[in-house]
Amino acid sequence: xxxxxxxxxxxxxxxxxxxxxxxxxxxxxxxxxxxxxxxxxxxxxxxxxxxxxxxxxxxxxxxxxxxxxxxxxxxxxxxxxxxxxxxxxxxxxxxxxxxxx
Numbered sequence: 001x002x003x004x005x006x007x008x009x010x011x012x013x014x015x016x017x018x019x020x021x022x023x024x025x026x027x028x029x030x031x032x033x034x035x036x037x038x039x040x041x042x043x044x045x046x047x048x049x050x051x052x053x054x055x056x057x058x059x060x061x062x063x064x065x066x067x068x069x070x071x072x073x074x075x076x077x078x079x080x081x082x083x084x085x086x087x088x089x090x091x092x093x094x095x096x097x098x099x100x101x
Contacts, residue, residue, distance in 0.1 A: 007059045008076060015055065018079040020089060026075070028092040034075060041092060048091070049084040052077055 005019050022029055028041035035056050037045070045052050055076045062069045079085040 004059055004061060004074070007061065008057050008074070011059065012055075012057060015057075015076065015078045016080075018082055018085045020077045020079070020085055020093075022075040022077060023093075024075075026092065028077075028088075029075060044091060045088070048087055049079060051080045052084055052088065 028037050030036040030038045057074055057076050058071045060069045
């Protein structure tokens with residue numbers, strides 16, 4: 001993953017140093033429109049990480065070691081600082097805990 005982040009930052013320096021690549025099945029994404037966040041995630045970002053932005057990027061990566069690299073579209077979140085990235089990652093990339101009885 002670090003290689004992907006470095007490739008993205010090299011390809012688009014405007015993303016800055018605090019970047020997170022969202023998985024295709026991320027809870028934060030609008031699954032019907034991959035270039036958008038869902039309403040709940042957008043509201044959370046407005047409250048907790050103002051200035052964070054979503055971006056669709058291309059990155060040249062190999063699907064497995066030894067394979068030919070190819071351009072791949074990825075959904076990227078860029079943050080103003082490390083605290084914002086950590087807060088988002090904690091809230092939106094972990095597994096949902098089941099409600100305790």
